[in-house]
Amino acid sequence: MERKRSSRRHKPLGEKIKDSLRHFVAFMFSNVGIIGLVVGYTIVGALLFQHIEGKNPKSVTKKTEDADRLRNATADRLWNVTCCFIIPLEEDVWIKEANKLIEEYQKDFVRTMKGAGSDSGKSTDNWSFSGAFLYSLTVITTIGYGNVTPRSEWGKITTVVYAIIGMPLFLLYLSNIGDILAKSFKWTYAKLWLCKGCPGARRRRLARAMQHGNMSEAEEEEDEVDDGEEADDETNSSSESGDTYDPQTVTVPVTLCLAIMVGYVCGGAVLFSKWEDWDTLDGSYFCFISLSTIGFGDIVPGSSVYSDGDGIEMSFIFCSMYLMMGMALIAMCFNLMQEEVIHKIRSCVRTIRYVTRCNRRRAAAAT
Known part of the structure; x- marks a missing residue:
């Protein structure tokens, strides 16, 4: 132990700097660091574009x-x-x-x-700070409303370089945050909906076992259901309450993911209709066009600007927050839907194999 401590103390300065940089890079590309990196990159872009285009x-x-x-x-x-x-x-x-x-x-x-x-x-x-912040965000998210564009040569060059670096960074952000949210939502879904002590949980486990093609487990669950759930509920609630679920076996229904996305769009439509004095249809249209990264630019935030003492338009800030959280939420839903579709395909393949195997056994027994 003493030798290890002494070797650490007597490390050359170059090695210490390399270790520090290695730890710093690892942290910046971790789940927490990538969020701060995207937010910081957007803030730097806002200050940069405000400085360049503010004179134009x-x-x-x-x-x-x-x-x-x-x-x-x-x-x-x-x-x-x-x-x-x-x-x-x-x-x-x-x-x-x-x-x-x-x-x-x-x-x-x-x-x-x-x-x-x-x-x-x-x-x-x-080209205030909040407007430049929203512009920077629309560049790296590829939304690109088009209502605000750089006029100067340096502004155009900066936009190209900023997008080349920012778009992969934002895709990394969506991948990491979407994966974290998907795992968290699957855990919550398993605890609230698939818990074994909940009423009717055995029937849900039976349905999901048949859906995933796990026929042996399905037969066991079916026997338990036939024997009677009421007699076993007390013993199961005490013996199975500490069971955990394998995240790989839990899938979230596609309908629930679609409901989450529709709810987020409708919630944003209500908020924007109140904030920007739009009707509900325009608010829904704007939220869908923005979150799908189509970004026509025919309807943009800021028509009714509420500014604080420093002149920061809260409409732009609110829109930026809505876009960042919404795109992460959509990435989560797409991740969950992809897993559900893959499970359904595998379930169909297993069911076909099981039926084919049973038919072969029956044919062999008949002969």
């Missing part, structure tokens, strides 16, 4: 002023054309010239406003 609204304002001047100039040209055709008034010629001017105006307007985007009137709000 001046160029957007200039584009808006250019568009106003273009509109006024087109109105003057249209007035001049009208004056030329008052005497004599030739309607067909006037319509032709007016259409030509309007078409030129449309082309010039698109050329002038290219890169300004649909958020030119409220760019300063979109």
Whole structure:
């Protein structure tokens, strides 16, 4: 023991640094560390984009002023054309010239406003910390609403690099957190629904044993059910209360997973309809489009912004929290549904094999 302690004390500085880095990396990619890593990465991205794009609204304002001047100039040209055709008034010629001017105006307007985007009137709000945080989250989750986009060259380059690093990181987050939530939910489900002391538990165990193709266990359970559950409930509750369940044998029904996802979407729809003053349909539509990472961007949070003293829009923060928790919950449900589908397929294969074996035995006995 003394030799080990002395060897640890007399380790070179380089070895100590390597060990510390190794432990740090292992912690960062653990279940707890990956959550902090994703949140920290999103916060860093928010600060970075806020710094880069926060200076850009001046160029957007200039584009808006250019568009106003273009509109006024087109109105003057249209007035001049009208004056030329008052005497004599030739309607067909006037319509032709007016259409030509309007078409030129449309082309010039698109050329002038290219890169300004649909958020030119409220760019300063979109690139606040909370807006930049939501933008960073939509980048790494591949939702990409499209209502807020970088205008500067550095902003576009940063977005590409940020997405290349952030998307695998977020996928790792979904994998780890989804697995943790799935195991926790399976344990809770086994304790609450499959506990052996609960009324009717034997019939549920019989059904699940037959579902998984465990015929010997199913026959035993069926015999116990036929003998009578009431006579054995007292002894079973005392002798089997300490039993544990193998997580590999417990599966959650697909209908329950679907109910959880639908409930989360409906709950978010109610909250967003209250917060953003939307109707329930728009809230449900937004939640589904966001959690499925489709992200059309036609309905986005922030139309009714509630800001605190520091100017942080709580709508953006609430939406970010909803997305992070919701996507982890969906990953959990997909994990559970995948296990249930695999169990059902294996159950079908085992049942077919069992029936085939029985038919062969009957045929052999008949001959």
